[in-house]
Amino acid sequence: MSLQDISPQQAKQMCDSGGAVLIDVREPAEHSSKHIPNSKLLPLGRISASDIEDSQQNLVIYCQKGMRGKKACEKLIKDNPKLKVFNIVGGIENWEQCGFDTQRGQSTVMPLDRQVQLSIGVLLLLFSALTMGVSFNFIWAVVVIGSGLVVAGSTGFCGLGRVIAMMPWNQRA
Structure with a gap:
């Protein structure tokens, strides 16, 4: 089917x-x-x-x-x-x-897609600031994160989403 x-x-x-x-x-x-x-x-x-x-x-x-x-x-x-x-x-x-x-239920948890968006946003801001303020070599972290977004968008597979899904706060029922 x-x-x-x-x-x-x-x-x-x-x-x-x-x-x-x-x-x-x-x-x-x-x-x-x-x-x-x-x-x-x-x-x-x-x-x-x-x-x-x-x-x-x-x-x-x-x-x-x-x-x-x-x-x-x-x-x-x-x-x-x-x-x-x-x-x-x-x-x-x-x-x-x-x-x-x-x-x-009693507890509230941020939906997984929003956890991923927040994580990516924080990482991009952090590595952009490090690129501008510490060393241009931190640009490679921005490139890797951007590449991950391209892969996730084109294939539907999000490695960061899988990792975040395994975090303890997402496993508690």
Whole structure:
């Protein structure tokens, strides 16, 4: 089966009718701070078709904005082409904008994409300042960071995102 993008309305209808399992592919801390009720947590970095209990069930996948969800769907289909997987376009943010319920926890954590953006911004500012004030050789760090952004933008793979996802604050549930 191929990847199918669906709207939050379609996803809600599938789940309400009992025709789908809802899977959150964000990190544990993101899930514990806010998630769609009755969703199962299977983070993108560890998701596998072997985690799926009923391979005949429709799987509705979501993340924060839709990109990790799409990657999770692609990975599951690669592991088992017979799986029926659907990605919620716009993730949990779009789900909430449609007025559907989310369950909030006690803790709050910054979404992974914003953690990555903040980290890159801080590193670029730091190495730019070091380039101007200490040594021009620090420009190579700016070049490496910029190259990483080009790779992430063109391939969808973000190494920094993977590293930040493994940080302890993102693993706490």
